[in-house]
Amino acid sequence: MRNLTGMPDEMSFEIRRRIQTYKKQNPELTSADIAKKVGLSPATFHRIENLHRDRPNIEHVIKILQKLAPNDELVSFMRRNYPDLFRVIESGLHQEFKEMEEMGVDTLKMMSDSENGKVFRYIQSRNKRVSKTEIEKYFGLNGLKSSERLEELGYVRYEDGAYSVVGSLLTSRFSDLKRVCLKEIEESFNASGRELGRSQNVLGYSNYSLSLEGYRKLLREMKRFNKMIDSLLEDEIYQGDISVFRVNVADTLIENNFEFLESHQ
Numbered sequence: 001m002r003n004l005t006g007m008p009d010e011m012s013f014e015i016r017r018r019i020q021t022y023k024k025q026n027p028e029l030t031s032a033d034i035a036k037k038v039g040l041s042p043a044t045f046h047r048i049e050n051l052h053r054d055r056p057n058i059e060h061v062i063k064i065l066q067k068l069a070p071n072d073e074l075v076s077f078m079r080r081n082y083p084d085l086f087r088v089i090e091s092g093l094h095q096e097f098k099e100m101e102e103m104g105v106d107t108l109k110m111m112s113d114s115e116n117g118k119v120f121r122y123i124q125s126r127n128k129r130v131s132k133t134e135i136e137k138y139f140g141l142n143g144l145k146s147s148e149r150l151e152e153l154g155y156v157r158y159e160d161g162a163y164s165v166v167g168s169l170l171t172s173r174f175s176d177l178k179r180v181c182l183k184e185i186e187e188s189f190n191a192s193g194r195e196l197g198r199s200q201n202v203l204g205y206s207n208y209s210l211s212l213e214g215y216r217k218l219l220r221e222m223k224r225f226n227k228m229i230d231s232l233l234e235d236e237i238y239q240g241d242i243s244v245f246r247v248n249v250a251d252t253l254i255e256n257n258f259e260f261l262e263s264h265q
Contacts, residue, residue, distance in 0.1 A: 011081050012051055015064060019049050022068040038067040107165060110155050112179040118187060119146040120165070121180075123156055125243040128164040135163070181247045188245060207253055215252070222250050 023029065029037075035045035040060060048056050048064070056064075065077055110120050119139055123130045135143045147163055150156045156163045190201055210218065226248060232238060233246075 012056065014077070015056060015061060016049060016051060018065065018069050038063045107155065109176055110150070112176050112183055116146040116150055117183065119143050120150055120155060121184070122243055123147070123163045124165045128162055130163045131161055181249070184245045185247065218250055222248060
C-alpha cells in the first residue's frame with residue numbers, strides 16, 4: 001500500500017532494488033527479458049520495477065525473488081513482510097524454508113511434470129521403499145522408463161533394490177505448488193467412485209463472505225487442522241502401503257480483497 005505521502009512503501013522499494021541489482025549483474029538483459037525469466041508479463045513487470053503500482057501481489061513478489069535473489073533472501077523477505085503467511089507455510093505445511101540453501105534438486109517442479117510427475121509423486125510418497133517391480137505393476141513399462149529418466153536427471157536414486165527421492169520439497173514457487181495440487185486432483189481423485197457412492201475419499205468446496213476477523217479465524221483454524229493432519233501422517237503407528245494425497249486451500253475469491261487484508265495487518 002502507499003503511505004501518507006503517496007509513495008510506495010518500503011516493500012515495493014525493496015523489490016525494485018533487487019531488480020536493479022540483478023540488472024547490474026546481467027547488463028545484457030532487458031526488462032522484457034527479465035520479465036520472461038520470472039514468468040510475468042512485460043507490462044506487470046514494468047509497473048513493479050518503476051513503482052507504478054501499490055504493494056505488488058505476493059505471487060508476483062515470489063516469482064521475482066525466486067528467480068532473481070538467493071533463497072535465503074526470499075526466506076528473509078517472506079518472514080519480514082508476510083509473517084502470518086510465513087508461519088502458516090513453515091509450521092502448517094512443514095516446508096523447510098530455513099534449509100533451502102542446502103536442498104538439492106527442485107522436487108516441486110518435477111512433481112508437476114506432465115510426463116514423469118505421477119511416478120515421481122508415488123516414489124516420494126513411499127520414499128526408499130519403491131521397487132522396479134512395484135512401479136511396473138502400477139505404471140507399466142512407461143512407468144519404468146519414467147523412473148529411469150528421473151534417475152538420469154538426478155531426482156531419484158536407486159539403491160538396495162529401491163528408489164528414493166533426492167532433495168526436499170521447496171515452497172518458494174507457489175505457481176508450481178498450485179499445479180501439483182490441480183494435477184493430483186485431476187489425475188488421482190476417484191470422482192467416478194464417489195458418484196457411485198463407493199469411494200472412500202473427501203472433496204468439498206464452498207464460498208462465503210466473511211469479515212476480516214472471520215477470515216483470519218478461518219486461516220488460524222486451517223493452520224491448526226494442518227498441524228493435526230501432519231501429526232497423523234508422520235505418526236509411525238499409521239505408516240503403511242496406501243499412498244495418499246491431501247490438498248488444503250483457502251484464499252480470497254477476489255484478488256483486491258488480499259490487498260485489503262494487507263492494509264489491516
